[in-house]
Amino acid sequence: MTRTFTIENGQKPTEEQLKEIEEAQKTPIVFDEDCQELSPAMMKAFKSAVV
Secondary structure, X not given: OOOOOXXXXXXXXXXXXXXXXXXXXXXXXXXXXXXXXXXXXXHHHHHHHHO
């Protein structure tokens, strides 16, 4: 499940939001056929495209 929070400039996240983020960091990433793990070459190409 993906949750999105919009935090305005200067606004601080709530305690509930911070707690949810901390819990999400503990959850492992699950790759599947729709979202496969990138190979090192694909990761390099992706990073180059972002720049």
